[in-house]
Amino acid sequence: MSGLATYVLPVEKIPEQLIVYVKTIIDTGMPPAPPVPDALSAMRRIMMLLRTKTGNDFSLSCGRRPATTFPYTSRARSCAG
Numbered sequence: 001m002s003g004l005a006t007y008v009l010p011v012e013k014i015p016e017q018l019i020v021y022v023k024t025i026i027d028t029g030m031p032p033a034p035p036v037p038d039a040l041s042a043m044r045r046i047m048m049l050l051r052t053k054t055g056n057d058f059s060l061s062c063g064r065r066p067a068t069t070f071p072y073t074s075r076a077r078s079c080a081g
Contacts, residue, residue, distance in 0.1 A: 006034045 007017055024032040051057050 007014075009017055021032060024030070047057075
């Protein structure tokens, strides 16, 4: 995932989401607020990016506290350049 898409949906749900989006603009004059990903989902994406860039799989450390995971990931980032 690039993080550039507001919604990541299966094809069959796109028309429904477009209708909601347009109705919100018509009713309020503003687009709806983008969905906020949950923290675990964000952490998984970070771990996937680290695996892609460094070759190290930190997915097992997703269950750790961020203070415990950070030293592992920061070392990998520094080695990756």
